[in-house]
Structures are given as C-alpha cells and as structure tokens.
Amino acid sequence: MDAVTAGRMLDERAREVDRRLARLRDDEDSLRHDRADATADDEHDPEGSTLSGEWAQVDALRRGAEAERAEILAARERVASGTFGVCENCGAPIGDARLEARPFARRCIVCAV
Template identity: 60%
Template sequence: MTVPAVALLRARAAEIDAMLARLDDADAAVRSDRADGTADDEHDPEGSTLSGEWQRIDALQRALAAERAEIAAALERVDAGTYGICVVCGQPIPAARLEVRPMATTCVACCIR
C-alpha cells in the first residue's frame, strides 16, 4: 500500500461526494421545473429540454456512483491489507498504475488479457 494512493482515493471520494450533492440539487430543481404544468420546454428553441437535462444528470449520477463504489472497495482493500495486489495473479500492481488509477484491481498484464 502506498500512502499517496490512499490520499488520492480519499481526495477523489470527497470530490465525488461534493459532485453528487450538487447533482442531487440539480436533479431536485429539474424535478421541480418538470412539475410546473406551464413549462413547455419541449418546444423551447433556446436550449435543451428538461427531459434531456434530467437524463444528463442521471447519467452523471450513475457514473459517479459507480466510481465512488470502486473507491470504497479500494479503501476496503487497504483496510484488509490486500490493496495493490492483483486479484487475478496475486502479484503486486505497479506503483505507476496505482498512481494513475488508484482503484485498480489488476496489474497491467492481467488487465490486457
């Protein structure tokens, strides 16, 4: 386990948590706007529709939640003492790979198999 990788994981988790909070606010705003019976955004030539915006927010939330789950799993591996060990071959994951992708579960050789 490398301390810089753990710091990167925790920092990225905090960033994702902040982004998810902002997206939750944006989602609530879009839901509120959609509830307005007079909103006719489907014919608004000025921008995207509320439905389109809602789909964009949902896609971002799903992607960030998936990344957050990967980070949580990596932090669990840190606690278990298995962080940085390839789950396929059992060899150490190179530090350079963990620096770029701190939640990696496989070494480079196993990743490209």
C-alpha cells in the same frame, strides 16, 4: 505504494466524488423543480435541450459517481485487508502510476486491457 499513501489518495478521491455527487443532486433538485412547473413546455422548444435530456444526462453522471464511490469503498477494504495494489486477476503488483491515476484499480494494466 504503502497503505498510508493509498489511504490518503482514496480519501482525497472520495472527497472529490462527494463534491461531484452534491452538485449533481443539486442539479437533479433543480430539474425536478423545473419539471414540476406546468408552464415549462421545453419539449417543443427547437432552440434548447429538453428537461428530459438534461435529466437523463445528470442521472447518468450521478450513477457513474455513485459507482466510483462504491469502488473507492471497496479499495479501502483492500487497504485494510492488505490486498490493495495486487491484481485480482493475476496476483501481480499494480503499478504506482496506475494506482495514482485510478486509486481504486483492481487489475494491473496488462489484465485491465
């Protein structure tokens, strides 16, 4: 895969992650607002999930998206240095199909297993 194609894929993936992060931050703000409401006694509601449970889920999803964003930035650096698409473990080329699925992949499929 050439650097231009790789850059486009990474840019597209970064935009997707940025949109996901924006939604998750909105969800966190909403939960923060709900938690501040002193009348919200969700801990004793047997019918629904708790705000704490929802908070933990949103927090985990946000941290995962932030980690993916960091991987995308690292992949952009590999594009700039000419090492994008080369397995960090064995030095073999990373297959185009793998890079299309995970454009920030650092290892070939054999080394990733």
